[in-house]
Amino acid sequence: MRDFSYLRAASVDAARAGAIQPGAMLLAGGTTLLDLAKCGVATPDTVIDVTHLSGLSAIEVDADGARIGALAKMAAVADDPAIIAAFPAISQSLTLAASQQLRNMATIGGNLMQRTRCPYFRDPGTFSACNKRAPGSGCSAIGGVTRNHAVLGVSDACIATYHGDLAVALVAFDAVVEIGERSVAIDDFFLVPGDTPERETLIEAGEMITGIRVPASAGAGNSVYLKVRDRQSYEFAAASAAVSLELEDDGRTVRDIRVALGGVATKPWRARAVEQALIGKAIDAETVKAASLLAVEGAVSNGGNQYKIALAPRVVARAISDLASKTARTSGGQA
């Protein structure tokens, strides 16, 4: 690990002023930064510690939705009773992410800034080609071991998966990322790689995430985060889905639905085609199955990740069906 300077920011403004310097990185929970520094991907000259800044860890939920401070810990948000009631998918996405030890350390802002687990990105000593690390150097993953690589939103320059869970739920809920004074819709915050895979978010040098706003929506309380993987804990998703569902009073017709995918795309992936195919339709197994297939429209396999194209629609369909039957039961409607 390279020597670096350590600074404790006195305020958000001071942190931003420091972060604008070349080679500066913000330190919150450190669970990603330390990891990336150990494998030689992150080589900061200066680390600016923001963990102690006050006023950034609040979790507030009211009729308009939720506001989560950037320094709230993953574990705190996951266990927050108001979040569990209003946005179950958010709580579930956090509970199913990482390990308890990591959730106790990692912050929400840092969670959004986590980098991909692409093994080629993380082994610069062996694989010099990585357009994310060194723009223009090529992509070592294409033609390599791709079981965990993305099938959606990929480009010839990069197929690295966005592996996080929380952001998938946030994308489903149309959350807004607060970056100081400016606010960005979370679907816009994350970027597909295109020709510039080194740019993963809209964050500019000298900016810092200060919080996340999640607007209330009628279906939010009836939401789920379903994560499928081989190991039952501490593994990234083979495929995951965040779904919220609001039914008409008849208990079977879709008034509103939100669907987002994880583990299969280069960014948290909103599946609007699935939503459009279901809004106004009566829920039944065949309709859900047919609509869910739209989740992987345009998917591209690079070998070992072919299975994701089959798996992702099934995860979406299960999540929708489970929610629908639960809704039908609780509303007394007929499924």
Added chain:
Amino acid sequence: MTIMEPNREPRKHGSAGDGMVGGRMSRFEGELKIKGAATYALEYPMENVAHAVLVQSTIAAGRVVSVDISKASAMPGVLLVLTPQDDLGLTMCGDWAGNPSSGEPYYPLPQTVQFNGQSIAAVIAESREQASEAARLVTVTYEETPSVTGLHDPNAGEGKVMPNLVVNWGDAEQALAHAEVTIEATYETPREYHVAMEPHGLMTTWEGDALTIWEPSQWSHGMARMYAEWFGIDYENVRIVSPYIGGGFGSKGQPLAYGAVAAAASKKLGRPVKLAVTRPQNFTSYGGRAATRQTIALGATKDGILQAIRHRGMSETSVYADYAEQTGAATPVLYKVENFSSEHRIVAVNTVTPGALRGPGKNPSAYGIECAMEELAYVLDMDPLALRLKNYADHDYQSGKPWSTRRLREALTEGAAAFGWDKRSHQPRSMRDGNQLVGYGIGCGTFPVIRAPSEAIIRILADGRVEVVSGSIDMGQGTYTILAQTAAEAMGVSIDQVVVQLGDSRLPGSSIAGGSMLAGSITGAVHKAALAARDELVGLALNAPNSPFAGSGANTLSVSGGEISTGSGDGPVVTIAEMMKALGREHLEIRRNTLSDDAQEAAEQRKAWTTMARVMGPTMGDYSMHSWCAHFAEVRVDEEFGTVRVSRMVSAFDCGRLYNPKLVESQWRGGIIMGIGQALLEEGIVDPRNGRTVNNNVGDYLVPTNADIPDLTVISVGVPDLNASALGGKGVGEVGIVGVAPAIANAVYHATGKRVRDLPITLEKLI
């Protein structure tokens, strides 16, 4: 009892409880480990220590043309950079078997690159951070040559037959040709790794020609010998210190290239050197379990009587050493069969030489034969349990010898009863729970009884305590605890009075903690020494003029609870401490070994403790001796997602007498958990383009978490086997993993009707 640690104050652990052999005492060192108070190799306080970091190759094959160390050497704190250009003055050491060294020079940082992740340079600096940053700045120029990165490489070829792994009796081809029912299938296992919690590494220091090494070791004496031979110094001048080991699983039984580098650097610098192998480097600094492939053909009558087994297996090895992961190790001993043919080949690929990983050979071998038997059962439309019982081996058909003890039938029947096998519905896909398919499967396991000599010192102290002194090691399997129990029982003292000192090559000789042989070996030596010490004490008590028993007329005395008495209720009752005082003795020391009479000379003893020369296999005697088990697995498969969850396991074991059932059950469960990982998760994933293990960390190389492990019921059906060991136990450490993967694979087939023949059974293979 008390644990005596090297260079530390004795520490008190455990309480009296049931301290005799067979008692369920908790591990004495467990509390230390839980509290973080056990001192592991890299944690020894050491002044003036320099830190070494390895630089490893990033190509699979070729030659190091040059190493540019200019940037690294200029970094702050850097003391030394070693490259293939540096002659470290080492000589090859003799092998495990006791064959002497070839006398050739040994280059732990070789010029020739034979696998990706081979150590080719090392940076030594004042701090670990300085060394690791400088190591990143070492620039290596290679000349690449073609490589073969695994068994699936198009250029891998068929390798070569290992002549010692060809087994034939009867006429398997003829019997297969005439069998009413046959099946044939090919099974594969991937490269697997130990991933012990404690990564490899060492600390080393020299005083003149004397080398002291703190390194986790499964074999302190053997490793000391190999270090001595590398450096051309006397065996007595090497000391390996290893009181606690954070898991070994077969990986810590020999010194490795990084150890030679650290010790050589320490010598060059004239100061202590610490080398911590990073987690990614642990995947290539020593070998895991080799990838295997085996094709098994079974022939049977229509009513399920096995007629023939034909087995053709192969495993990968490195391009510079032959190591066979013996896919035919369990195949011959599990069933009664008159016609048998087995052959194992090794295929050289560009990997670090594979090594022993819990249940080597027996594990992939049982996976093949136990899957094949269930495949046969379904073709026969027969209950897999009934098929196994029908073909029960009444003796060892390979050696022709009777079993010493074999309670595999009881393991099968009692395991089946505890599991509820009779509730199984035979047809695949016929059992459901909600949207999950449910399946049951069986896998039998076996592991040979390997016998080896050991020695021990029993020292009776003036205060009445009894010291057990042995150079054997405890890597979590319970050596400290069972030796205290053995000594307490044989000496007639309470367990509180026993002090145990282990894990130091200067202490009495011992077998390796490997091949499941240590417990049987070292309890034999401790038992023998403790009985002799008690006899010595009783003899002195009867005969010494100052003894309270002098003139009592007694011709024997009893020692119980730390007190000496005539045993008849009259006469004096004297504590051991009082007796030692009466005798005027500071201590009374007895050293005993279990070597045969022809091996008592010093040189032969040395050879016995530092090589495998005196190790005896399972059929070197009148009997064929093995541990046995039967695993019963229940799985739940979400068919749409392809995810498999093990929901229940019952495993029944015949391991003879259990010295401490609590610790034995822990060993069994540990093996079963590793087996669940092997069945469903574990796989070293290699990039075929350059031989790199891309999941070389514990985030990406998946071992089971607690969430993946259901309640594991374990049952002992064994009886004492006094042919196997002095106290009647058979090995317990490895048999637990053997048979787990096939039990799960068979259950997955039963649940889904899909037969996955390559491990691990990951979700994409089922959707």
